[in-house]
Amino acid sequence: MATSLSQVFRDTHLQPKHIIPLDFDTVRELPDSHAWIQTDDFSCAYQIRMNELPTTIPVIDLQAPNVVELMGNACRRWGMFQVTNHDVPSSLVDEVVEHARRLFALPAEQKLKALRSPSGATGYGVARISPFFSKLMWHEGFTIMGSAGEHAKQLWPHHYEDFCDVMDNYQKKMKSLAYKILLLLLKSLGVDEEDQQLLCSSSASLYQSESALQLNSYPTCPNPNRAVGLAPHTDSLLLTILHQNDINGLQIFQEGIGWTPVPPVPGALIVNIGDLMHIISNARFPTVYHRVIPNETRHRFSIACFYGPRLILSLHHCPSFRSLVFDL
Ligand SMILES: C=C1C[C@]23C[C@H]1CC[C@H]2[C@@]12CCC[C@@](C)(C(=O)O1)[C@H]2[C@@H]3C(=O)O
Numbered sequence: 001m002a003t004s005l006s007q008v009f010r011d012t013h014l015q016p017k018h019i020i021p022l023d024f025d026t027v028r029e030l031p032d033s034h035a036w037i038q039t040d041d042f043s044c045a046y047q048i049r050m051n052e053l054p055t056t057i058p059v060i061d062l063q064a065p066n067v068v069e070l071m072g073n074a075c076r077r078w079g080m081f082q083v084t085n086h087d088v089p090s091s092l093v094d095e096v097v098e099h100a101r102r103l104f105a106l107p108a109e110q111k112l113k114a115l116r117s118p119s120g121a122t123g124y125g126v127a128r129i130s131p132f133f134s135k136l137m138w139h140e141g142f143t144i145m146g147s148a149g150e151h152a153k154q155l156w157p158h159h160y161e162d163f164c165d166v167m168d169n170y171q172k173k174m175k176s177l178a179y180k181i182l183l184l185l186l187k188s189l190g191v192d193e194e195d196q197q198l199l200c201s202s203s204a205s206l207y208q209s210e211s212a213l214q215l216n217s218y219p220t221c222p223n224p225n226r227a228v229g230l231a232p233h234t235d236s237l238l239l240t241i242l243h244q245n246d247i248n249g250l251q252i253f254q255e256g257i258g259w260t261p262v263p264p265v266p267g268a269l270i271v272n273i274g275d276l277m278h279i280i281s282n283a284r285f286p287t288v289y290h291r292v293i294p295n296e297t298r299h300r301f302s303i304a305c306f307y308g309p310r311l312i313l314s315l316h317h318c319p320s321f322r323s324l325v326f327d328l
């Protein structure tokens with residue numbers, strides 16, 4: 001029997017099939033390894049009845065005079081909202097998506113040169129939560145924590161700087177947006193100015209927040225009714241800021257209603273509460289259970305930025321901490 005968490009992590013989770021994504025270009029039928037549902041009747045699992053169609057998550061203008069109230073309400077009700085007027089240039093978002101498209105379009109053997117190592121944080125690979133499911137996801141990802149340089153060099157030995165510059169710029173923009181939103185949320189929770197300053201002072205861990213970037217790719221899927229793009233999960237840090245391209249697929253779970261689509265709103269970024277924010281808010285903000293369904297004809301991409309205290313993010317490099325977090 002395993003005697004430590006790191007041993008549990010080592011022993012149970014890291015079989016090769018749990019690290020290396022499928023070569024999606026070469027498959028014409030859904031392999032059994034990726035078939036989550038055995039019949040074609042998946043409709044009951046994720047459709048919602050039209051008369052129960054809930055109003056969708058709020059779209060909030062970051063410059064609105066009552067933004068604190070709007071965000072507070074959205075987070076209490078949904079744990080999620082979309083934000084516009086956020087000052088992140090759409091040209092920068094487009095550049096990130098174009099780089100993601102270029103990366104995932106590389107031949108499988110090239111992408112494998114930048115494979116995330118079993119104990120590493122940055123690189124190409126399956127979603128971290130993969131080992132906790134017996135089936136595999138219709139998904140491949142590229143995670144960036146700190147610099148992407150080493151891995152990008154493996155992909156494009158001579159032209160990797162542009163990729164790194166664009167990712168760095170985007171992370172900077174995301175960090176400042178996330179910090180702004182964090183302050184608004186603390187305000188809406190009733191944390192007064194003095195305490196906000198304390199929490200965010202240069203020695204406190206909220207000020208020392210860091211971000212991780214995840215490029216997600218969901219290739220076209222021969223049988224989307226039986227496959228899962230990204231399995232149901234909650235994000236573990238404070239806030240996630242997500243850009244999805246114009247293709248449906250993201251769904252959130254609502255108690256008593258079921259899986260509800262989050263349709264893309266052009267130009268808006270999705271913000272969702274993670275487990276740490278749920279804890280900090282003393283459970284006033286729910287952490288959002290969400291998943292992604294793949295598409296039969298269109299390749300879907302999304303860019304997620306996870307924002308959380310530096311200490312927690314650096315602990316993601318430690319197998320024992322990861323098994324602690326993901327086993328919860
Ligand atoms: C900083 C983070 C946040 C991580 C772990 C680590 C790097 C990659 C992130 C994701 C990205 C995909 C979904 C998720 C659930 C996963 O499997 O890996 C995320 C996870 C989390 O939100 O916990």
Ligand SMILES: O=C(O)CCC(=O)C(=O)O
Pocket residue numbers: 214216230235242244249250290292301302304
């Ligand atoms: O692709 C999406 O829309 C969601 C991605 C996601 O949930 C994640 O990266 O944690």
Ligand SMILES: [Fe+2]
Pocket residue numbers: 233234235240290
């Ligand atoms: Fe997520």
